[in-house]
Amino acid sequence: MQLQQLQYFVAVAETRHFTRAAEVVHVAQPSLSQQIKALERELGADLFLRARGNITLTDAGEALLPLARRILADADTARHEVLELAQLRRGRVRLGATPSLCTGLLPDVLRAFHDRYPGIQLLIEESGSHDLVRELARGALDLALVVLPLPTASPALTTVELLREDLVVVSSPEAPRPGGGRRAVRITDLEGERLVMFRHGYDLRELTVAACRSAGFEPDFAVEGGEMDAVLGFVRAGLGLAVVPRMVAARSGRGLRVTPLARPGLYRTIALAHRSDVAPPRAARELQRMLLER
Secondary structure, rough: OHHHHHHHHHHHHHHOHHHHHHHHHOOOHHHHHHHHHHHHHHHHHOOOEOOOOOEEEOOOHHHHHHHHHHHHHHHHHHHHHHHHHOOOOOEEEEEEHHHHHHHHHHHHHHHHHHOOOOOOEEEEEEEHHHHHHHHHHHHOOOOOEEEEEEOOOOOOEEEEEEEEEEEEEEOOOOOHHHHHHHOOOOOHHHHHOEEEEEEEOOOHHHHHHHHHOOOOOOEEEEEEOHHHHHHHHHHHHOOEEEEEEEEHHOOOOOEEEEEEEEEOEEEEEEEEEEOOOOOHHHHHHHHHHHHOOO
């Protein structure tokens, strides 16, 4: 008994016509009829009553039909499962993330993903949320880690909140302690401090500047325009303070003093985004699962 024979049998049973069934399965009608006869010989029973213009199932055919459908469905499932597994042995995932997330969140998750799926190529694009949203929309990325709220509303994207991360103040251990040495720094304590500030378009820049203005003062920049690594380097050199995510500060190693912000503090909401109209590839969905379960 062959799967092809069962496929032909189900097609005839559903159309009740050999010619139409042959058209459905894209085979010549004589070939289909021969395969049905071969199946009947194999089973030792007629499956159809063949009257001119009227094809009906015999009792044996009625008994076989639900079994044949289930066998074909199981075979189709097996093909898809194997294909999905094959896709996790090779392929690629195009992931976008803000620079601070590349430094703080991603290394451990990407290492775990690579250990489990070494054949999957990871392509990382490091940029601000605004640029990442645009790249997602045009199909250049499978997934992106972005900061909420999005810079512009985008109904074409689906976002799932991943975490809320506290922001902290980092400074050089050789510089005076910010906030007069208190264990936690208030936003108002940053007035008059020289800040090392990220470039325009950086989510952390917008958040820090907005918090200072909300507290009633304009921040004073010692240097501005850097990416994450440059900002941390300038702080280590004693050029000023910076407000950075807690995960980044924890990974920054020696040479930085970390001071929390007093309540209510500052935090940012990180979300995982993908296009709403296109399901991510299997490998991207697996990375998505690992990020959500981390």
